[in-house]
Amino acid sequence: MFYRMNPRILPSVRLADSVVIEPPYVHRRRKADEYIVYLIKKGVMYLEEDGRAVTLQPGDVFVLDPRFTHVGVKASWCEYFYVHFRHPEIEPFEEEKGFQKLLLENRQESIQSDIFSYEKCEGQSLYLPKHYHMADYSSLVKVTELLNEAVENNTTQLENYKTMLACKILEAFVEIGRSYVSTETVAYVEEQPRSYRNVQEMLNYLNREYAGDITGQLLEKEFGGNFDYMNRTFKKVTGQTIFRYLNRVRINHAKALILNSPWKMSKIGESVGFPDEYYFSRVFKKYTGKSPTEYAREGLNGRKSGK
Structure with a gap:
């Protein structure tokens, strides 16, 4: 499952930070009125969302959906980033037949686009995977750096800090989407x-x-x-x-x-x-x-x- 987002609009970010949890703490049951993204840095997290159990390991990205109730099911030590955001043009997107081909065609179109043209860069959607393990270390480092910069902007609260925060979060989402295309479409390419x-x-x-x-x-x-x-x-x-x-x-x-x-x-x-x-x-x-x-x-x- 993915979340299809219009990348020309910045997300409205309410919270962005990193935290460490340890036993006996478990996430309380709640149904948020916003999207929440977790990136696990160290340790392990045990959640349940909409009745489905999820175990998150280091390098995992997970998007909590405001349509569903989520709760912690087991106490554990874990360090992770969290981002609470809203976006006026975001929707759930179930992976369909031909989706991998679509992602590769989007990349090919982007690679071939004219850097002096607006047209080919507009209208492309950003596909943020709901649950994705970032096995590509270089991409994981980039996303970690971007989230650290986002947290710093949110902490200093200098003028326009919310805009800077949103820019860094959007950039991190783009990098996560790129990482998915680079690593998860390999099987499709090998079939060609x-x-x-x-x-x-x-x-x-x-x-x-x-x-x-x-x-x-x-x-x-x-x-x-x-x-x-x-x-x-x-x-x-x-x-x-x-x-x-x-x-x-x-x-x-x-x-x-x-x-x-x-x-x-x-x-x-x-x-x-x-x-x-x-x-x-x-x-x-x-x-x-x-x-x-x-x-x-x-x-x-x-x-x-x-x-």
């Missing part, structure tokens, strides 16, 4: 043809290594296949060839550097994978309709006029 898995791996590789000297021969070596075949498969899955996608990634990063760095065009081109300044200019104009210099001039004029 190897060519499909190669495309997913190649998308990640191109987004990460775009500034390097990427050639067909290098990709054959990295992914162990014939480049022409990989290129046809890549286009079938993504709608564009490998190098067209790579160039778009490079140009998007170049746009950001042109508008936000003092570097010369030659250095910007080199930093995104175009060591030849003239070739960089030709490719940039092909993808944007403007030369890098024209793009920089228009961006500067826009900022001066307040656009």
Whole structure:
């Protein structure tokens, strides 16, 4: 089970902190009027929600639902984070056939999206798993750090602290959702043809290594296949060839550097994978309709006029 949430709206967070409980304490029976998220740091917690027993171990995330009554069923020592929140656009979501595919398609769409576009980033839902064990240590560390920062904001109570608190909590929820996709969709991916898995791996590789000297021969070596075949498969899955996608990634990063760095065009081109300044200019104009210099001039004029 999941909770589908609109990530464009910040949650309203009432409480966020960590606590240690020890015997003989057990959670009292209650039906909260808000969602409560637990992340277990150490020890073990024994709960019952809506008549179903739950044992929570270190690394477990659990969402208590305001529709149900929950109660502690056994005393134990446990250290955990808790977050009490409300959200105007959150709803229970039962996992359906094709759900794993949907999650992977959402990730693929995100990876391929234009960093200068609003459209592809809007309307995507955040799926927060009801009960999930964060086996990926790096993700667990990130979530722990975010919750510690959230607690600190709630403690200092400086101006806008509730907004900062909500931002950190939402970021933690996003990281939990990402961790789920990365670890729990593995079985689905392994059922797909190897060519499909190669495309997913190649998308990640191109987004990460775009500034390097990427050639067909290098990709054959990295992914162990014939480049022409990989290129046809890549286009079938993504709608564009490998190098067209790579160039778009490079140009998007170049746009950001042109508008936000003092570097010369030659250095910007080199930093995104175009060591030849003239070739960089030709490719940039092909993808944007403007030369890098024209793009920089228009961006500067826009900022001066307040656009």
